[in-house]
Amino acid sequence: MSTSESTATAPEEQQPQSQWRPIGEAVGAGDVPVEVIESLCLNCHEQGETRMLLTVIPYFREVIVCSFRCEHCGHTNNEIQSAGEIQPLGAIYTVKCTDRDDLNRQLVKSESCTISIPEYQLTIPAGRGQFTTIEGVLADTIRDLEHDQPLRKIQHPELHEKIQDLVAKLRVIVPNVEAAPGGADDEPTASTSAEATAPMPNFTLKLDDPSGNSFVETRGGLQDPKWSKREYGRDKAQDEALGLKHDEEQDKSTSHYPEEILSFPGVCSLCGSELETLMKKVNIPHFKDIILMSTNCHDCGYRDNEVKSGGAISAKGRKITLKVEDTDDLSRDILKSETAGLTIPEIDLELNPGTLGGRFTTLEGLLQQVYEELDEKVFARGDASERGVTDEMATFLGNLKKAMAVEMPFTVVLDDPLANSYIQNTWAPDPDPNLVEEDYERDHLQNEELGLNDINTENYGHVEVPEGGENASSATAAAAPDAKQEVKPIVQA
Structure with a gap:
């Protein structure tokens, strides 16, 4: 881009103390310094005009808004450039759009930013910077996809149909988008008032x-x-793409133990053959470390998977309540430890601690395992069962299947006295409106079942011997047979 002159629209004596002003104050203000630069138009190769505004976006940082216009051919172009330094960490922003008001959210897209919509398997690669709205991003995407559709219809008919289906879905969200110039297709693209x-x-x-x-x-x-x-x-690849030097020392100092898969020999519980059990440490975001264990016997085909807690025993128990309202809730990750009990009050389902062992799966996968266990292994069918019991079990399995299909809303309660269970928070790190976590104090009976009441966590490796030696120690013990040592339950440091 060639530059021949540069002028400021505001007089020099009226320049503000700071050139960086919030964008809300900059819009409509007459004293905002706007740099005007003559630039080459890449459309008609005549001289156009580029305007640059230095501004600050609330909750964000300084940016440069650039606007180009050519008076000869009418070509326009808008772009935004970051005026700050590259941040120490990358960032992923997620917005759940549930109504049309969300389409008006302002959006800053830098040159290295990638935009994706998982529901439509749509990914917008990194390109020029933009300061627009969510609706503007979708409108630009529709116009870009429609631009070469007539040519795709001839050269790549299958690709043309897939893109046309995607454009139709996007037009339901943004119905009032004009077709791209030269990209009109045979299919009707104009939206009706009903679509709007x-x-x-x-x-x-x-x-x-x-x-x-x-x-x-x-x-x-x-x-x-x-x-x-x-x-x-x-x-390293992301740093190189940004033109930064990657910190090799940080990679060397990082421990690779969590990524390492360990194995130890064992014996198959069915056929007695030797086998190997694989073990891997995994970190669950916003929770803690867990240990996944997998056993596979190549002789008899026996397979078993189990999840163990990788941290200390928590000081309190935890009760997690999830309200399931749609199929998206079934895809939540769930960790059920061997000490956790699971309850669904709406269908009278209650799993005692220890049932199914430790499991790390999705909510749908856990309900499917419960259904298979009850449908195939429970002795409540056939000639040996009473008719009433069979009908009751059939009704229960039917209700469980309805819950698996989310034909009715239901509540999942996961109660773990060791707080080693987890249900994914899809709004993390923000609170999830459908997920409630409650910490509580364990009672004496729960500590007794877990073996915590008789554990001595202080001075257990040191035994004091009186000056008289072993005989004096024995005499002291005999003289005070009712003396009791103070015992405290183990707690998390």
Whole structure:
């Protein structure tokens, strides 16, 4: 881009003390310094005009808003550039759009940001920076996809049909988008008034920016229940793409033990053959470390999987309550330890601690395991069972199947006295409106069942011997037979 002159629209004597002003104050203000630069138009190769505004976005940082317009051909282009440094960590912003008001959220997309909509398997690769709204991103995507559709219809008919289906789904969300110039297809694309007022399907918008310089507007501050942010460390490829030197020393100092799969020999409990049990330490985000154990006998085919807690015993128990309202809740990760009990009051399902052992799966997978265990292994069918018991079991399994299909809302209660169980919070790190976690003090009976009452955690490796030696110690013990040693239950440090 060639530059021949640069002028400021505001007089020099009226320059504010700071050139970085919030974007809300900058809009409509007459004293905002706007840099005007003559630039080459890449459309007609005449001289156009680029305007640059230095501004600050609330809850974000300084940016440069650039706007180009050519008076000769009418070509326009808008772009946003980050005026700050690359952040130490990358960031992923997630917004759950449930109504059309969410489409008006402002969005900052840097040159390194990738936008994705998982529900439609749509990924918008990194490109030029933009300062727009969610609706603007979807509208630009529709126009870009429709631009070469006539050519795709001839050269790649299958690809044309897939893109046409995707465009039709996006037009339900953003119905009032004009077709791209030169991209009109045989299929009707104009939306009707009925489409404009039709309910908008829910979808999730994700911004993944390794530079950390992208942003999505929040409603009501950082406590917005539809908005979440997660930061992560960049890998070597991401640092190189940003032109940064990757810290090799940090990679060398990082312990690789959590990624290592350990194995130890054992004996199959069915056929007695020798086998190996694999063990791996896994970290569950926003929870703790767990140990996955897998056993597979190559002689008889016996297989078993189990989950063990990888941390200390918690000081309190935990009760987790999840309200299941749609099929998305069935895909939540769930960790049920061997000490946890599971209850679904709506269908009278209650699993005592120890049932199914430790399991790390999804809620749908756990309910499927419960159904298979009851349907295949419970002795309540055939000639040996009473008719009433059989009918009752059939009714129960039918209700369980309805719950697995979410034909009715139900509640899952996971009660673990050791607090080693977990249900995924899809809103993390923000509170989940359908998930409630309650910590409680264990009673004496629970500590007794867990073997915590008789554990001595202090000075258990040291025995004091009186000056008289063993005889004096024996005499002291005989003289005070009722003396009791203070015992404390083990707690998490």
